Amino acid sequence: DSFQSACFQEAMCIHCHEPHAPIGKKWTRTPAQDDALCLQCHKRFVDDRLLVAHTHHPVGSTGGRCMNCHMPRINEGLQDVVRTHMIYNPNNSDMIESNEPNACNMCHTDKPIDWTLKYLGEWYGAEFNEKSIAFSYKPRERAVAIGWLKHPRESVRLVGADCLVRSGARWALEDLVEGLDDDFMVNRQFVRTGIEKLVGRSLQSTGYRFYMTRPERTEPLKKIRSEWLKSLPPPPKKPAAGDGE
Secondary structure, rough: HHOOHHHHHHHHHOHHHHHHHOOOOOOOHHHHHHHHHHHOOOOHHHHHHHHHHHHHOOOOHHHHHHHHHHHOOOOOOOOEEEEEEOOOOOOOOHHHHHHOOOOHHHHOOOOOHHHHHHHHHHOOOOOOHHHHHHHHOOOOOOOOHHHHEEEOOHHHHHHHHHHHHHOHHHHHHHHHHHHHOOOOOOHHHHHHHHHEEEEEEOHHHHHOOOOHHHHHHHHHHHHHHHHOOOOOOOOOOOOOOOOOO
């Protein structure tokens, strides 16, 4: 991925990674430290006014962090969904037009694609092929992240589940539960872990195991839908469509 990045013409692995120290199971640098790594080269954004003009998000907010827009978590790791190292622009037309994960809707999981296109157009002058958009997003008014859960590509479904969990989207629990029946075992594993993290409760009592065959998981899934979900506190309603951050 790094070799495809324009940044790699100047930055090398050791600009961000200590070659003699292990990363460990989790990335330990803070978001502010991550931003500082990018500012080694992009020095103009040390000026908060220029940074806000670039990101259109408050300094220090999730949307104001360099890596969330330019290195979103779209790669399957061993235990987590991890950041791409392509370091590309969030208005990448190939990804937007084909309904691949985009950085905007990975945070704004409740928003439809027209909301995303509106701001990418207003802020960055981005233009997209309307026929491709209409073909890729059906129904068009649906939240983009929910559409990812139903995508034909297993990698997109995985990212869709991960970003919903990371954004705390308890309103999407019923859709997330469908991922427990995904054709791909690693997706079922990640979805199970994500749901448990999202609600703070284990699925152990339902008898569900991510490695079960489809016939074996039929009854546990019935129990999850009919009993386990209903035993949880009611999730917040999906946020109303609005301008947002």
